[in-house]
Amino acid sequence: MTITQLEYIVAVDTYKSFILAAEKCFVTQPTLSMQVQKLEDMLGVKIFDRARQPISATEVGAEIIAQARVMLAESYKIKEIVTDRQKELSGDLKIGIIPTIAPYLLPRIITRFIEKYPQVKLVVWEQNTEQIIQQLKMGVIDCGILSTPLHENALTEIPVFYENFVAYTSKASKLYKKKNISPEDIDVEELWVLDEGHCMREQVLNICQRRKSTKGFQHFEYNTGSVDTLKRMVDQNNGATILPELALDDLNEKQMDRIRYFKAPEPAREVSIVIQRNFLKRRIIEALKNEILHFIPKKLRTKKKKDVIDI
Known part of the structure; x- marks a missing residue:
C-alpha cells in the first residue's frame, strides 16, 4: 500500500x-x-463499483477511502512541518466562499494578500454552504468562509467577525417611514429573499419568524442567488429586502437613504473560516484570517449586543 495509491x-x-x-x-x-x-x-x-455511473464506492470501499483521507492528511503534515520552517509562505490555498460574502470581502483583501505573500496562490470557488461543506469533508478545498454555526462535528469553525443585517426599502414600503425597525415591522408579503440553498435565506426567514404571524411569503418563489439582484428588485418593483452590512460600502447616497437599521440587539450573522478537524496549511490560513481582520472594522469583531441568527 502506497501514498500514491491512497x-x-x-x-x-x-x-x-x-x-x-x-x-x-x-x-x-x-x-x-x-x-x-x-x-x-x-x-x-473491491473498493469501487465500476458498474455504476457515476462510479461509487462499495460499502467497505467507503470505509477504506475515509481512512485513506485521514492517512493522507497525516502524511501531508510531514511536508507542512518543513514548510513551516521556511520564512516565506508558499503553496496553494483552496478556498470556498458563499456568494453573500464573496463580493464584499474578497475584492478588498486579495490584492493586499497577494502583494504580501507572492508565493501563495489563492484558488477560490464561490458556492453555496452545502457545496462548501461537502468539499471540505472530501478535502477538495482547504477552508471555507461561511456563515456559522454549521453544526457539523467533522468541521472546526474559527469565528472572524459578526456582521449586522439591515433592511433596504423602497419609498412605498412602510419601513421607509421608520427611523429604526424591529422584526415585527417587516411585512413578509413585500420581502424579497434569496432562493433555496443559501444560508442567508434561512437567516432572513428566522428574523421574520419572530413576528406573531408569518403568513404570506409571496415573493419567496423568486429564485436568485445574488444580494445585488434583490436590491435591484426593490429599486424597480418596490418592497424591501435584507442586506448584510458589508454590502453598504457599494451603495451611493441615494441608496443609503433607503437603509433602515434594526433596533438593538441587531440581528447579525457570524462569519467564520471553516476547516477540517485535522486541517493543513495552518500558517497560510492564519495569514488569511489576519488579512480579513485588517479590512474588517473593529465594531464587527465582537458580537456584543448583536443577536446572531442561526442557519
Missing part, C-alpha cells in the same frame, strides 16, 4: 470518474486504474 482512490471517490481522477492526478487513466486494481488485489476487496 491518493488515487481518494481522487476517484472525489471526482466519481477514473478519467477525471487521472487528469487531476496528472497521470494516464490506465496508470491510475492499474494502481487502484493493485490496491484492491492486495486488500482482497
Whole structure:
C-alpha cells in the first residue's frame, strides 16, 4: 500500500470518474486504474463499483477511502512541518466562499494578500454552504468562509467577525417611514429573499419568524442567488429586502437613504473560516484570517449586543 495509491482512490471517490481522477492526478487513466486494481488485489476487496455511473464506492470501499483521507492528511503534515520552517509562505490555498460574502470581502483583501505573500496562490470557488461543506469533508478545498454555526462535528469553525443585517426599502414600503425597525415591522408579503440553498435565506426567514404571524411569503418563489439582484428588485418593483452590512460600502447616497437599521440587539450573522478537524496549511490560513481582520472594522469583531441568527 502506497501514498500514491491512497491518493488515487481518494481522487476517484472525489471526482466519481477514473478519467477525471487521472487528469487531476496528472497521470494516464490506465496508470491510475492499474494502481487502484493493485490496491484492491492486495486488500482482497473491491473498493469501487465500476458498474455504476457515476462510479461509487462499495460499502467497505467507503470505509477504506475515509481512512485513506485521514492517512493522507497525516502524511501531508510531514511536508507542512518543513514548510513551516521556511520564512516565506508558499503553496496553494483552496478556498470556498458563499456568494453573500464573496463580493464584499474578497475584492478588498486579495490584492493586499497577494502583494504580501507572492508565493501563495489563492484558488477560490464561490458556492453555496452545502457545496462548501461537502468539499471540505472530501478535502477538495482547504477552508471555507461561511456563515456559522454549521453544526457539523467533522468541521472546526474559527469565528472572524459578526456582521449586522439591515433592511433596504423602497419609498412605498412602510419601513421607509421608520427611523429604526424591529422584526415585527417587516411585512413578509413585500420581502424579497434569496432562493433555496443559501444560508442567508434561512437567516432572513428566522428574523421574520419572530413576528406573531408569518403568513404570506409571496415573493419567496423568486429564485436568485445574488444580494445585488434583490436590491435591484426593490429599486424597480418596490418592497424591501435584507442586506448584510458589508454590502453598504457599494451603495451611493441615494441608496443609503433607503437603509433602515434594526433596533438593538441587531440581528447579525457570524462569519467564520471553516476547516477540517485535522486541517493543513495552518500558517497560510492564519495569514488569511489576519488579512480579513485588517479590512474588517473593529465594531464587527465582537458580537456584543448583536443577536446572531442561526442557519
